[in-house]
Amino acid sequence: MPVLQVEHLSKVYEGRIPYTALNDISLTVEKGEFVAIMGPSGSGKSTFLNVISTIDHPTSGNVIIDGNNPHTMNDNQLAYFRRNILGFVFQDFNLIDTLTAEENIMLPLTLNGVKPAEIKKQTQKLAQMLSIDKLLNKRTFEISGGQAQRIAIARAVVTNPTLLLADEPTGNLDSKATRDVMELFQMLNQNQNATILMVTHDAFVASYCKRVLIIKDGRLYQEIIKGDNRQAFQQKIVDAMSLLGGEPRDIT
Ligand SMILES: Nc1ncnc2c1ncn2[C@@H]1O[C@H](COP(=O)(O)OP(=O)(O)OP(=O)(O)O)[C@@H](O)[C@H]1O
Ligand SMILES: [Mg+2]
Secondary structure (H helix, E strand, O other), X not given: OOOEEEEEEEEEEOOOOOEEEEEEEEEEEOOOOEEEEEOOOOOOHHHHXXXXXXXXXXXXEEEEEOOEOHHHOOHHHHHHHHHHHEEEEOOOOOOOOOOEHHHHHHHXXXXXXXXXXXXXXXXXXXXXXXXOHHHOOOEHHHXXXXXXXXXXXXXXXXXXXXXXXXXXXXXXXXXXXXXXXXXXXXXXXXXXXXXXXXXXXXXXXXXXXXXXXXXXXXXXXXXXXXXXXXXXXXXXXXXXXXXXXXXXXXXX
């Protein structure tokens, strides 16, 4: 069973003039895939991720995650689903400033009612695996953007979610921190078999994935699959994006 199945998904923003932001998108993401969604500004990337993550509702079509359609769930089911089946990483980290890094990572387990000793154990283990154990006692104002995003990723994966979603996770980071964060995603994908769906406009960032899906005007427009060579993959992405009038970064 695929982790994510999207069937004829459409989203129309109603208004004085209705706007079709997603137009009949169908795709499948299998367990252990690492997929980037790209496309020009306004093409529907965030709308797509928001409909997948149940932040927004589709106008028609289905989203099936782990065999279930979250859009038909009641509030209790949905709360459980969002907390345990999905993991979220945002552009602006969304850490809670009054908590330490460790407390931020622990939060989903605390909300799930896991015993404190078990929470502590799991958090320490995860922090070691992600090489962020030295940051655990720090507050959000004491760490860099790249460190904050690595903490946010730890918080997103501490429940072992079936699907990890990220919208422009490197959008606020410099190139060094971008590399650190992408190496972390890659490690989670390769070593933990995490399934990751990530929106980015950055060809270098997308080149860490195994597959890039390009959305144009709300439609699935093109798929690019990684071969053996990351740089050749990145060049293909840059070429495809420049045909669309995107602004990819220089090749690195
Ligand atoms: N709440 C809304 N109401 C009406 N139109 C919306 C709404 N949210 C987004 N749109 C429109 O839907 C289209 C897709 O928006 P979306 O935010 O998904 O684009 P995007 O691909 O994420 O762009 P960017 O790269 O700039 O983040 C845009 O034309 C946008 O103006
Ligand atoms: Mg967006």
